[in-house]
Amino acid sequence: MxxxxxxxxxxxxxxxxxxxxxxxxxxxxxxxxxxxxxxxxxxxxxxxxxxxxxxxxxxxxxxxxxxxxxxxxxxxxxxxxxxxxxxxxxxxxxxxxxxxxxxxxxxxxxxxxxxxxxxxxxxxxxxxxxxLAAVLGDASEDSSRIDLDLEGSGEIEAATNLVRTICPLLGVGTYQRKRNQPGREILYVLVPSASGQRVAHALKEYGFKVLAAHF
The missing domain is CATH 3.10.580.10 (CBS-domain)
Structure with missing residues (x-):
């Protein structure tokens, strides 16, 4: 994609x-x-x-x-x-x-x-x-990426606000899941690797639809 x-x-x-x-x-x-x-x-x-x-x-x-x-x-x-x-x-x-x-x-x-x-x-x-480099922000070997389905996860602001209560937000952006589904957007957030699992768990607990977590 x-x-x-x-x-x-x-x-x-x-x-x-x-x-x-x-x-x-x-x-x-x-x-x-x-x-x-x-x-x-x-x-x-x-x-x-x-x-x-x-x-x-x-x-x-x-x-x-x-x-x-x-x-x-x-x-x-x-x-x-x-x-x-x-x-x-x-x-x-x-x-x-x-x-x-x-x-x-x-x-x-x-x-x-x-x-x-x-x-x-x-x-x-x-x-x-x-x-693209600007989107990825401070991405490095010490960062983790978490993908969220926006259709089932609500607003970007709510997700990024939640992440910021746990750790620094290194980067954020969106992409289309499939070319034949132009309305289907995926939100990804980049966080420090040490906080990746905790952030993914918190997002799920608050009802966000986590598609993948890349630690």
Whole structure:
């Protein structure tokens, strides 16, 4: 099952949005640039794809694969002749989990970020990994993970409040149990390993549906 990146902040939690992870004002190329110029820019920044903008408007995306297919003709081929027009994009306010779904479902490495018709940033698969690290918090060999079925366990706030009465809460997040059950969410909490069994027992005692405890 694929995790849906949903970091929480505070007791009630708030979804992380693209604006918190994106790279603002990314390197871009113009439609009338040559592939040679675009390739040099991508090599300098070690990018595998680069947005194509006309003024401030996103018009396409160029990948290293596009360039490889025209080796020997880079100096004589324009970007707009080989770029992918109308690329997938997101807004700064898009939840990170939705952006992650677009990356995975469409097998792409990045998403331009557009607001009011203008390109304002880019978010990549590497940014998603950083988001996952934020979700996992202080996860380490000294932490334990406990999975709860939210459908049968009530509110996230109640569960995290209970955990905090026992030990520090190292991390918390949610993921979808199955792709064909989009409404079925699993809450996981990370706690110090020394307190794992005690936390799992307390959660069960208070009526939370514990699916698994990874000590």
């Amino acid at each position: 694929d995790p849906i990146v949903t970091p929480t902040h505070g007791l009630k939690g708030a979804p992380m949005i693209v604006a918190e992870l994106m790279t603002p004002k990314p390197v871009t190329v113009a439609p009338n640039d040559t592939l040679e110029a675009a390739h040099e820019r991508m090599e300098a920044g070690r990018f595998r794809q680069v947005p194509v903008v006309d003024g401030e408007k996103l018009v396409g995306i160029l990948t290293d694969r596009d360039i490889r297919q025209h080796i020997g003709q880079l100096a004589h081929t324009r970007v707009d002749a080989v770029m992918s027009a109308h690329p997938f994009s997101v807004r700064p306010s898009t939840p990170v989990e939705k952006a992650a779904h677009l990356l995975i479902a469409n097998k792409i490495g990045s998403l331009p970020v557009v607001e009011d018709g203008k390109m304002v940033g880019i978010i990549t698969a590497s940014d998603m990994l950083r988001a």
